[in-house]
Amino acid sequence: MKPIRVALLGCGTVGREVVRLLREQADELAARAGAPLEVAGVAVRRPHKHADLGDLLTSDATGLVTRDDVDVVVEVIGGIEPARALLLEALKAGKSVVTANKALLAEDGPALAEAADASGVDLYYEAAVAGAIPLLRPLRESLAGDRIMRVAGIVNGTTNFILSSMSASGASYADALEEATRLGYAEADPSADVDGYDAASKAAILASLAFHTRVTAADVHCEGIRAVTAGDIAAASAMGCVIKLLAICERTPADESMPESVSARVYPAMIPATHPLAAVDGAFNAVFVEAEAAGQLMFYGQGAGGAPTASAVLGDLVAVARNRVLGGRGPRESAYASLPVRPMGTLRTRYHVSLEVVDRAGVLSTITGEFARHGVSIAAARQTGEGDGNNGSARIVVVTHRAAEAALAATVDVLAGLDVVHGVHSVLRVEDLGRKGVAG
Amino acid sequence: MKPIRVALLGCGTVGREVVRLLREQADELAARAGAPLEVAGVAVRRPHKHADLGDLLTSDATGLVTRDDVDVVVEVIGGIEPARALLLEALKAGKSVVTANKALLAEDGPALAEAADASGVDLYYEAAVAGAIPLLRPLRESLAGDRIMRVAGIVNGTTNFILSSMSASGASYADALEEATRLGYAEADPSADVDGYDAASKAAILASLAFHTRVTAADVHCEGIRAVTAGDIAAASAMGCVIKLLAICERTPADESMPESVSARVYPAMIPATHPLAAVDGAFNAVFVEAEAAGQLMFYGQGAGGAPTASAVLGDLVAVARNRVLGGRGPRESAYASLPVRPMGTLRTRYHVSLEVVDRAGVLSTITGEFARHGVSIAAARQTGEGDGNNGSARIVVVTHRAAEAALAATVDVLAGLDVVHGVHSVLRVEDLGRKGVAG
Structure with missing residues (x-):
C-alpha cells in the first residue's frame, strides 16, 4: 500500500510527540488509515537542535510543503506568519492540511477554507480548540x-x-x-x-x-x-x-x-x-x-500539553490519510447561515455590581434608583459595613436581573460619578448557562 | 439538487421526532447535507395510528427498504427481528443504513458491517449508545x-x-x-x-x-x-x-x-x-x-428520550447524505486488532465484602485468614455490632486490594460455608477508574 507522506512544520512540544506517536504506533495507525503514515520531512528554524531527526530535517519550509512526495502538511508552529503563507502554499499545491493554529484560524480561517476547497483537499484542526477533547x-x-x-x-x-x-x-x-x-x-x-x-x-x-x-x-x-x-x-x-x-x-x-x-x-x-x-x-x-x-x-x-494536543493532531491525520486512500474528502466548512454578529451593547445578561459608598442613610435608595432610571431591574441589593466604624464607608452589592449591556454600562458610568460613591469595585456578569432554578 | 430519500422503519417516540425535525429544519439540513432530505415512506405495524403521515405510511417494510427511490434506511424499531432481516435486505439493495438498535448491533453487528462493506454503503449508529451524546x-x-x-x-x-x-x-x-x-x-x-x-x-x-x-x-x-x-x-x-x-x-x-x-x-x-x-x-x-x-x-x-435520540439519528443521516452527494463513504468499522476477550475470572479489581458473623472473639481473624489463604490482600477490615446485644451477630466489612475475580469468588464461597458466618450480605466491586489517590 502506497504510504501517505507527512510534512511536519515545527518540532516543539507537540511536534515531537507527533513524531514519537507516528513511530511508536506505526502499525496501528496504518491499519486505521488504510496506508502507512511516513514522515517526509520536518521543517524547523534551528535544525541543530533536533539532530536525532537526521535527514528528515530542513530549514526550507516552503520547499518542504510543495515537495512532490508530500501528501499532508501538519502545522504546529503557531502564530500568523509564516504559518499562513506556508499553509496557503501547501493547500495550493494540493496538500491536505492538519493544523493546531487557533490564532491563524480565528484571524483568517475563511481564506484557508477557500484554498482547501479550490484544491479539493482537507483542512482539519481539531487540536486548535480544547486540545485532546473531541469537540x-x-x-x-x-x-x-x-x-x-x-x-x-x-x-x-x-x-x-x-x-x-x-x-x-x-x-x-x-x-x-x-x-x-x-x-x-x-x-x-x-x-x-x-x-x-x-x-x-x-x-x-x-x-x-x-x-x-x-x-x-x-x-x-x-x-x-x-x-x-x-x-x-x-x-x-x-x-x-x-x-x-x-x-x-x-x-x-x-x-x-x-x-x-x-x-x-x-x-x-x-x-x-x-x-x-x-x-x-x-x-x-x-x-x-x-x-x-x-x-x-x-x-x-x-486542553493543552504535548501528548493531548498530538492525540488530536493524529486523529485528524488518520482521517485525512483515510480520505486520501479512498480518494475523497471530509466534510467541509459551511457558512451558509451567515448570521449577523450581535453588538455587545445589545447583549442581555445578569450583573453583579460592587460599590464602595458613603455610609449614610438613603444611599442604598439613591443607588438602586439609578438602576431603575436606566431600566435595569434589580434581583437583590445588599449593604454591608454600616455603622461599623470603617471610616464612614459601606459596601453595596447589587445583583440585577437580565439587562442590556449598554443600559448596565450607562448605569455604572453614572454611579461612578455620584458624590456618595467612593468607587466601583467590580462589575461581573452572572451567567446561569441555561440551568433551571437560577432566576433570569 | 437531487434529494436524498429516506425510508423510516418504526414511528414511535424517536421516529416521530425524526419526522418532525426533518420537516421543521428542512432548509438547514439540506444546506448541511448538500441536498434536501425527503421522507420516502414510513413503515409501521399499525398505519391507522399515524393517519397524519398520509400516503407516506406503509405496513410493507420489506417493500419499502428495497424501493428504487429510497437512498437511506433509518431504523428505529429496536429488537432483533424483523430489524435484522430488514436492514440486511436494505444494505444488500445498496441503501445506506442509520440505526439506533443497540441490541441488534451488539448481537450481530459484524454481519451488518459486512453487508455494508459488500455494497459499499454506510452503516451509522451513533444513537445506539448514550443517545444524544456524540461518543x-x-x-x-x-x-x-x-x-x-x-x-x-x-x-x-x-x-x-x-x-x-x-x-x-x-x-x-x-x-x-x-x-x-x-x-x-x-x-x-x-x-x-x-x-x-x-x-x-x-x-x-x-x-x-x-x-x-x-x-x-x-x-x-x-x-x-x-x-x-x-x-x-x-x-x-x-x-x-x-x-x-x-x-x-x-x-x-x-x-x-x-x-x-x-x-x-x-x-x-x-x-x-x-x-x-x-x-x-x-x-x-x-x-x-x-x-x-x-x-x-x-x-x-x-442518553435517551425522543428528541435527544433523534438528534443523534439526524447527525448520522446528514453524514450519510453528504457521503451520497459526494459519492463516497464514511470511515468503516475495523476489527484488525482482533484482541482476545479476557475471561472474567482473570479480571483484577478491588472488592467490598460485607458479612454477617457470629459475634465472638477470633472471628475477624478467621475471616481475614481465609482472604489471605486465597491470596487476596486486604486493604481494610472493620467489625461493627460487637457486644451491642443484637442476638450475637456482628457485621464485618472487608475491602480488598486489587485481586483476581476467581480468587475472590473462591474466598466468598468458603466464607459462606463457615459456621461462624451467618450470611454474605454483599460483594461489590470497587473501581477507582484511574483516579490518583485511590490505593490499588
Whole structure:
C-alpha cells in the first residue's frame, strides 16, 4: 500500500510527540488509515537542535510543503506568519492540511477554507480548540442534524488554573499567576492567556462551526482575568457561584431590534457552583453545548500539553490519510447561515455590581434608583459595613436581573460619578448557562 | 439538487421526532447535507395510528427498504427481528443504513458491517449508545490517532435514575424502581434495564470501536442492580464512594497468563465520590475515556428520550447524505486488532465484602485468614455490632486490594460455608477508574 507522506512544520512540544506517536504506533495507525503514515520531512528554524531527526530535517519550509512526495502538511508552529503563507502554499499545491493554529484560524480561517476547497483537499484542526477533547468533529458532524443554541466553555487552561487556585486558597491574582508561572502553566509573557485572546480565538472557531457563520477573532468581545480580585471570588462564593473565564457563543432569536444573530464573547463570569462547568478545576478544559433536540451536553478533558494536543493532531491525520486512500474528502466548512454578529451593547445578561459608598442613610435608595432610571431591574441589593466604624464607608452589592449591556454600562458610568460613591469595585456578569432554578 | 430519500422503519417516540425535525429544519439540513432530505415512506405495524403521515405510511417494510427511490434506511424499531432481516435486505439493495438498535448491533453487528462493506454503503449508529451524546464518532474518528485504554460509563438512564434516587433518599431498590416506573423512567417490564442487558449491548459496541476488535453481547459479563440494597449504598457512602451501574471496557497489557486482551463488563460498582462520573445523577449518561496520549476525557448528556435520540439519528443521516452527494463513504468499522476477550475470572479489581458473623472473639481473624489463604490482600477490615446485644451477630466489612475475580469468588464461597458466618450480605466491586489517590 502506497504510504501517505507527512510534512511536519515545527518540532516543539507537540511536534515531537507527533513524531514519537507516528513511530511508536506505526502499525496501528496504518491499519486505521488504510496506508502507512511516513514522515517526509520536518521543517524547523534551528535544525541543530533536533539532530536525532537526521535527514528528515530542513530549514526550507516552503520547499518542504510543495515537495512532490508530500501528501499532508501538519502545522504546529503557531502564530500568523509564516504559518499562513506556508499553509496557503501547501493547500495550493494540493496538500491536505492538519493544523493546531487557533490564532491563524480565528484571524483568517475563511481564506484557508477557500484554498482547501479550490484544491479539493482537507483542512482539519481539531487540536486548535480544547486540545485532546473531541469537540470540533462532534459540533460539525454529530450535531449536524440539530440546531446548536449555545456553546459555553472553559477553553484556556492557564486562566482556569489561576482562577481555580484563587478560589481554593483565597490567593490574589498576582500570587496565583506567579504560582502558575512557576509550575509551567503560564508563559513568561502571559498576556495571550490572561487577557483572553487565546480563548477569543477559540470562541471564533467554535461560533463559526456551531452557527455555520463566519466569525473571526475581531467579532469576539474579549475581557481577560487581570482585574479579578480575591474579593470578587469571595463575593461569587457568597452567591453560591464560582468565577470562570468563559468563551460563550450564542444564537439569539430575532427580536424587534435585530434578525436572528450570533454572539461570541470571552469574559470572567460568575456561574452557579452546581453547574457542571463549575467543577472543572486546574488546567482542565470543558465545553458545555446546548442544542435544540440533543439538550445539554458536556465535553471534558485536557486542553493543552504535548501528548493531548498530538492525540488530536493524529486523529485528524488518520482521517485525512483515510480520505486520501479512498480518494475523497471530509466534510467541509459551511457558512451558509451567515448570521449577523450581535453588538455587545445589545447583549442581555445578569450583573453583579460592587460599590464602595458613603455610609449614610438613603444611599442604598439613591443607588438602586439609578438602576431603575436606566431600566435595569434589580434581583437583590445588599449593604454591608454600616455603622461599623470603617471610616464612614459601606459596601453595596447589587445583583440585577437580565439587562442590556449598554443600559448596565450607562448605569455604572453614572454611579461612578455620584458624590456618595467612593468607587466601583467590580462589575461581573452572572451567567446561569441555561440551568433551571437560577432566576433570569 | 437531487434529494436524498429516506425510508423510516418504526414511528414511535424517536421516529416521530425524526419526522418532525426533518420537516421543521428542512432548509438547514439540506444546506448541511448538500441536498434536501425527503421522507420516502414510513413503515409501521399499525398505519391507522399515524393517519397524519398520509400516503407516506406503509405496513410493507420489506417493500419499502428495497424501493428504487429510497437512498437511506433509518431504523428505529429496536429488537432483533424483523430489524435484522430488514436492514440486511436494505444494505444488500445498496441503501445506506442509520440505526439506533443497540441490541441488534451488539448481537450481530459484524454481519451488518459486512453487508455494508459488500455494497459499499454506510452503516451509522451513533444513537445506539448514550443517545444524544456524540461518543461513537469521537471514539472512531477523533481518537483514531491514539490508543484507547479504557472506556467506562453510565450508559443506562433507568438504572442511574434508580441508583441516584436510592442514594439521595435512602430508599430501597423496590421503592426507587416504583418511583422510576411511575415517572416513566422505567418500563413496565424493566428487566432489560435493571438486569444490565441494555448496558451490556452498549458495552459490546463501545469495546468493538475502542479496541478495533469484535466484541458481542455474549462476550460481556453482565450483572444488574436488583441486588443493590440501601445498606450497600450506605456502605459506599461510608467509604467516600457512590454506587453506579458501569459499563467498563478495558485493554489489558499482556502478562504471563495472556496476550494483550480486552475486557467488557457491566456491574454495579463503588466509585470515589470525587470522580466526575459520581456526579452524574438522574437519567443522564456520561462516559469516561482514557487514552494514552489524550489522557482522561468525559462526555456527558442525555442518553435517551425522543428528541435527544433523534438528534443523534439526524447527525448520522446528514453524514450519510453528504457521503451520497459526494459519492463516497464514511470511515468503516475495523476489527484488525482482533484482541482476545479476557475471561472474567482473570479480571483484577478491588472488592467490598460485607458479612454477617457470629459475634465472638477470633472471628475477624478467621475471616481475614481465609482472604489471605486465597491470596487476596486486604486493604481494610472493620467489625461493627460487637457486644451491642443484637442476638450475637456482628457485621464485618472487608475491602480488598486489587485481586483476581476467581480468587475472590473462591474466598466468598468458603466464607459462606463457615459456621461462624451467618450470611454474605454483599460483594461489590470497587473501581477507582484511574483516579490518583485511590490505593490499588
